[in-house]
Amino acid sequence: xxxxxxxxxxxxxxxxxxxxxxxxxxxxxxxxxxxxxxxxxxxxxxxxxxxxxxxxxxxxxxxxxxxxxxxxxxxxxxxxxxxxxxxxxxxxxxxxxxxxxxxxxxxxxxxxxxxxxxxxxxxxxxxxxxxxxxxxxxxxxxxxxxxxxxxxxxxxxxxxxxxxxxxxxxxxxxxxxxxxxxxxxxxxxxxxxxxxxxx
Numbered sequence: 509x510x511x512x513x514x515x516x517x518x519x520x521x522x523x524x525x526x527x528x529x530x531x532x533x534x535x536x537x538x539x540x541x542x543x544x545x546x547x548x549x550x551x552x553x554x555x556x557x558x559x560x561x562x563x564x565x566x567x568x569x570x571x572x573x574x575x576x577x578x579x580x581x582x583x584x585x586x587x588x589x590x591x592x593x594x595x596x597x598x599x600x601x602x603x604x605x606x607x608x609x610x611x612x613x614x615x616x617x618x619x620x621x622x623x624x625x626x627x628x629x630x631x632x633x634x635x636x637x638x639x640x641x642x643x644x645x646x647x648x649x650x651x652x653x654x655x656x657x658x659x660x661x662x663x664x665x666x667x668x669x670x671x672x673x674x675x676x677x678x679x680x681x682x683x684x685x686x687x688x689x690x691x692x693x694x695x696x697x698x699x700x701x702x703x704x705x706x707x
Contacts, residue, residue, distance in 0.1 A: 513541070513600035514693055515622060517608045518686075519670070520630035520672060521660030523642035526609055529630065529682045533607075541599030543608045546572070548588045562592065575626045577610045580610065580617035591618070626693050628686065629667040632660075633677040 516676045520526050532671075534540055546562040548569050552685050567587045572578060583588030591614070596606045605705050608618065618625050632638035638660060645647040667673060 511699065513539075513602070513604045515596060515600065515608065515618070515625045515631065516611060516690065516693075517625055517627045518617060518630060518671070519610060519612050519615050519627070519646055519663070520676075521632070521638065521663050522656045523638055523645065523660075524632050525641065525666050525676045525682075526630055529676055529679055529686065530607065530609060531706045532679050532683045532687050539604055541592055541596070541604040541606045543596055544607055546578075546590050546592050562595075564565060579608070579621060581612040582614060594639065612663050614672075626672040626689070628672045628674060628689060629670040629673050630676050630682065631667065632662065633675055636658075642707075 518526060518530065520575060530542070534542060544558065544560070544562055546564055547567065549561075551557065551561070551563050555561065556564075566588065569581075569590065572590070572592070573581060573597070577593055578590040579593050579596060581588060583589075591608055591610065596608070599606045603691045608614075615627055617625065632641070635657065639653065639657060642648060642656055648656065672685075674682050674685045674689075
C-alpha cells in the first residue's frame with residue numbers, strides 16, 4: 509500500500525524568504541505538490557491559469573464556497589482568494605505531500621477543517637534582518653515596511669500555535685529543517701504501522 513500524502517502549511521511574515529525556501533525545497537522532488545490558489549482577479553501579464561492561480565469568476569467562487577470546496581478562503585478589496593480542496597486531495601491520494609503557503613488566518617481555517625494538517629512557521633533570524641530584507645527588495649516605501657514589520661510582530665505572536673518553528677537564517681539550513689519535518693511526520697506510528705499491517 510502506498511503512503512498517502514500529508515498537508516503542510518507554511519506561514520511567515522512578508523520578507524522572511526518563504527518563496528525562496530520553498531523553491532529550493534521543491535528542487536529535484538516529485539513527491540511534493542505546491543498548492544495553487546484560486547482567485548477572482550484577472551490574470552496579470554505572463555500569468556498562467558493553473559500554474560500561478562486558478563482564475564475563476566466571482567459567481568463560480570461563491571458557488572464553491574456554498575459547496576464547501578475550499579480549505580480556506582478570504583476576500584481582499586473585493587477580490588476572493590482561496591485554496592481548493594480538490595487539487596490538494598488529488599495530490600495526497602497520489603502520495604504527494606501538499607504544501608500550502610498561506611497566512612495565519614487561512615492556516616487557522618484549514619486546521620479547523622483538518623486538524624491533522626501540519627503547521628510550520630518560518631521566522632527571520634532577527635527583526636533587524638527582516639527589516640533589511642524588506643528594504644533590500646526595493647518594492648515598498650519606508651512607511652509600508654514599518655506596517656509590514658508591525659504585522660510581522662502580530663504573526664509571530666501566533667507562531668506558538670504552530671507545530672514547528674523554522675528560523676530562516678540561511679536558505680540551506682531552513683530547507684534542511686523542512687525536509688527533516690516532512691520526513692519525521694511520515695515516521696509517526698499510525699502511518700508506519702498501517703503500512704506494515706496492510707502488506
